[in-house]
Amino acid sequence: MASRSKAVAACAQLLPSVIWDWTGAGRHMALLTILPLWLSGVLLVGGATLIAMAAPAFVRRHVSSDRLRINNEVAGFTFATVGVLYAVLLAFAVIIVWEKFSEAEHAAAQEAGAAATLYRLAEGIGGDSGAALRDGLTRYVRAAIAEDWPAMEQNGSSHAVTRGLDAAYAALLTFTPSDGRGTAILAEALRQLDGLTEARRTRLVLASGAVPGVLWFVLFGGAVLTIGFTLFFGTENLRVHAMMTGILCFLIVSGLLVIIAMNHPFAGSVKVQPEALSAVLEDFGEKAQP
Numbered sequence: 402m403a404s405r406s407k408a409v410a411a412c413a414q415l416l417p418s419v420i421w422d423w424t425g426a427g428r429h430m431a432l433l434t435i436l437p438l439w440l441s442g443v444l445l446v447g448g449a450t451l452i453a454m455a456a457p458a459f460v461r462r463h464v465s466s467d468r469l470r471i472n473n474e475v476a477g478f479t480f481a482t483v484g485v486l487y488a489v490l491l492a493f494a495v496i497i498v499w500e501k502f503s504e505a506e507h508a509a510a511q512e513a514g515a516a517a518t519l520y521r522l523a524e525g526i527g528g529d530s531g532a533a534l535r536d537g538l539t540r541y542v543r544a545a546i547a548e549d550w551p552a553m554e555q556n557g558s559s560h561a562v563t564r565g566l567d568a569a570y571a572a573l574l575t576f577t578p579s580d581g582r583g584t585a586i587l588a589e590a591l592r593q594l595d596g597l598t599e600a601r602r603t604r605l606v607l608a609s610g611a612v613p614g615v616l617w618f619v620l621f622g623g624a625v626l627t628i629g630f631t632l633f634f635g636t637e638n639l640r641v642h643a644m645m646t647g648i649l650c651f652l653i654v655s656g657l658l659v660i661i662a663m664n665h666p667f668a669g670s671v672k673v674q675p676e677a678l679s680a681v682l683e684d685f686g687e688k689a690q691p
Contacts, residue, residue, distance in 0.1 A: 437670055438662060438670035438671065441658060441661070441662070442655075442658055445654055445657070445658055445661075446651060446654045446655055446658055449650055450647050450650045450651045450654065451647075452650075453628050453646045453649070454643045454644070454646060454647035454650075455643070456629075456632055456646065457631075457632060457639060457642045457643045457646055458639060458643065461639055466635040466636065466637065466639075467635065468635070469633065469634060469635025470634075470635030470636075471635070472633050472634070473634055473635060476630070476633045476634055477634075479630070480630050480631070480633075480634075483626065483627055483630055484627060484630075487623045487624070487626075487627045487653075490619065490620070490623060491620065491623075491653065491656045491657075494612065494616065494620060494660050495656060495659055495660055497611055497612070498611055498612065498659070498660050498663045498664050499663065501607055501611040501663075501664075501666065502663045502666045502673070504603070504607060505603075505607045505608075505666035505667065505673045506673050508600045508601075508604045508607065509600070509604060509673050509675065509677055509678070510677050511596065511600040512545075512597055512600035512601055512604070512677075512678065513677035513678045513680070513681045514677075515593045515594070515596045515597035516538055516541070516542055516597055516678070516681050517681045517684060518593045519534065519538055519569070519590060519593045519594060519597065520535060520538050520681075520685055522586055522589060522590045522593065523535045523538070523590075525582075525583075525586045526573075526576055526583070526587070526590070528576075530572050530575055530576035531572075531576075533568065533571070533572035533575075534569055534572035534573060534590070536572075537565050537566070537567075537569035537571075538565070538569055538685070539682070539685050540561070540564070540565035540568065541562055541565030541566055541568075542565075542681055542685065543565075543682060544559055544561035544562045544564075544565055545559070545562050545601070545675065545678055546675045546678050546679060546682065548561055548562065549562045549601075550667065550675050553604070553605065553608035553667040553668065554608075554665075554668040554669075556608055556609045558605050566597070566598060566601070569594055569597075570594060573587065573590055573591055573594060604666075604667065604673075607666055607667075608665065608666065608667045608668070609665075610665050611664055612660060612664050620660070621657070624653050624654065624657060627649075627653065628646065628649060628650050631645065631646045631649060632646070
């Protein structure tokens with residue numbers, strides 16, 4: 402009884418460290434986004450497929466096909482259940498990552514649109530406030546392209562972008578409208594600036610990734626269990642068994658690669674580019690020319 406209590410206590414002490422390790426798994430997955438997509442595919446998909454194809458031969462050396470064939474009927478029903486459950490989980494994760502990636506694209510486009518609208522509204526404000534607003538927006542967009550985007554690859558942000566945003570707010574808050582037209586322009590400019598701030602905050606949040614560490618544990622653990630379940634089947638043709646296991650592994654790990662590649666929408670080979678902001682910055686330059 403005492404030994405059992407000690408074992409339970411040891412497991413209780415070990416569990417938090419295990420959970421901590423896997424909650425940081427998202428940071429380890431982010432390392433794969435640094436590599437080119439084709440190299441990540443070769444290492445992850447190709448390596449896992451080769452290992453999966455070699456596994457049936459390894460099992461067959463220790464367990465005969467006749468003994469494995471006894472499990473075929475029961476294992477078939479169980480494998481169907483396990484396969485469906487994991488397929489639903491994998492599809493769910495892919496959909497989540499795709500939606501977050503689309504949300505990141507929308508946030509970048511919304512940010513660029515708000516900046517362009519604000520620059521046009523600055524012409525209606527005029528005076529020192531209008532010039533200060535245009536200058537703050539120009540510095541904001543230029544810093545967002547040159548500093549914010551590279552910083553988001555490391556889950557960071559640029560202080561220069563924040564200072565440009567503060568300058569834009571300061572320009573609007575110091576503007577005193579003299580008529581109803583100026584009041585309407587100020588209200589719309591503040592609304593657009595709030596939308597710009599919200600869009601930037603959204604992309605900074607999405608840059609850290611959408612898949613938590615616990616879900617990474619379930620995805621990779623489920624992949625190992627699902628692929629490993631095929632080793633309980635016995636077939637006469639070992640080559641066919643190895644090919645079927647390899648095909649299943651290829652499909653599952655390819656889905657995982659899609660999740661890894663799109664989990665960080667502003668890093669890696671598959672990422673949201675600052676093209677919309679670049680177009681807006683060019684538009685600013687054209688408008689600044691006399």
